[in-house]
Amino acid sequence: MKIIILKDSNELSKRAAQILANQIMVKPNSSIGLATGDTPLGMYKELIKLYLNNCIDFSRTTTFNLDEYYGLKPDDPKSYYYYMYNNLFKYVNIDYENVNIPNGICESIEDECNRYEKEIEKAGGIDLQILGIGRNGHVGFNEPDANFEAKTHIIHLKEDTILANSRFFTSPNEVPKKAISMGIKSIMRSRKILLLAKGIEKATAIFQTVNGKITPQVPASILQLHPNVTLILDLEAASLLKSNEINGAMDFPLYNYIE
Numbered sequence: 001m002k003i004i005i006l007k008d009s010n011e012l013s014k015r016a017a018q019i020l021a022n023q024i025m026v027k028p029n030s031s032i033g034l035a036t037g038d039t040p041l042g043m044y045k046e047l048i049k050l051y052l053n054n055c056i057d058f059s060r061t062t063t064f065n066l067d068e069y070y071g072l073k074p075d076d077p078k079s080y081y082y083y084m085y086n087n088l089f090k091y092v093n094i095d096y097e098n099v100n101i102p103n104g105i106c107e108s109i110e111d112e113c114n115r116y117e118k119e120i121e122k123a124g125g126i127d128l129q130i131l132g133i134g135r136n137g138h139v140g141f142n143e144p145d146a147n148f149e150a151k152t153h154i155i156h157l158k159e160d161t162i163l164a165n166s167r168f169f170t171s172p173n174e175v176p177k178k179a180i181s182m183g184i185k186s187i188m189r190s191r192k193i194l195l196l197a198k199g200i201e202k203a204t205a206i207f208q209t210v211n212g213k214i215t216p217q218v219p220a221s222i223l224q225l226h227p228n229v230t231l232i233l234d235l236e237a238a239s240l241l242k243s244n245e246i247n248g249a250m251d252f253p254l255y256n257y258i259e
């Protein structure tokens with residue numbers, strides 16, 4: 001694991017956008033795995049700026065979103081389709097043919113999950129997967145007690161996730177109880193992974209991800225087994241990491257990574 005600690009979320013967003021833009025510059029037909037939530041919003045803003053400055057061309061890029069709420073239509077303002085459209089896609093030259101987001105209103109969940117995995121395969125796998133992290137250590141919507149062998153599947157959301165995500169809804173009751181999410185196996189097959197975390201409420205999950213034992217109770221801990229993972233953290237999310245506790249996760253003492 002490579003860990004980059006930056007002083008605030010603006011710096012985090014800029015750095016993440018630079019890494020993503022570099023991936024597309026080096027390989028214009030890259031497949032990029034995208035995440036939603038509050039954390040990557042700044043990165044999407046930075047990507048739009050880079051696009052408007054002619055620094056990035058999305059025309060040959062394929063995207064795969066990690067997840068979608070089950071039961072929400074794409075035009076529902078709470079859906080992840082709506083989020084992606086309004087926070088990135090409508091501002092850049094992405095070809096909608098190349099945009100993939102699980103269909104939250106599919107007739108058959110099984111068919112939809114199989115279809116999604118086939119699309120990832122057809123695209124040649126994911127080159128760079130962006131991840132956020134839940135405060136309980138979930139990635140995508142792979143909740144604690146995760147099945148590390150799972151590909152795209154339906155997930156029953158935990159109470160903590162429903163509560164945490166209720167900030168985007170008018171009340172916790174409105175938050176869908178299920179979601180379709182790429183599984184841990186789908187995520188672990190990505191060639192590179194970039195996990196972003198900011199804020200003190202992510203500090204424990206980050207500590208466990210980097211330093212804890214690999215366990216389905218902390219789904220993100222499986223990333224310790226991935227050969228090419230970079231964590232970009234702000235100071236608060238990194239605040240529980242201490243250089244002498246990091247178990248070789250970093251090549252250098254922590255302070256070398258604070259920029």
Ligand SMILES: N[C@@H]1[C@@H](O)[C@H](O)[C@@H](COP(=O)(O)O)O[C@@H]1O
Nearest residue numbers: 036037038039132133134140141
């Ligand atoms: N399914 C998403 C995750 O992909 C995201 O990482 C998490 C954290 O979101 P935030 O960045 O808003 O804390 O929220 C949701 O549960």
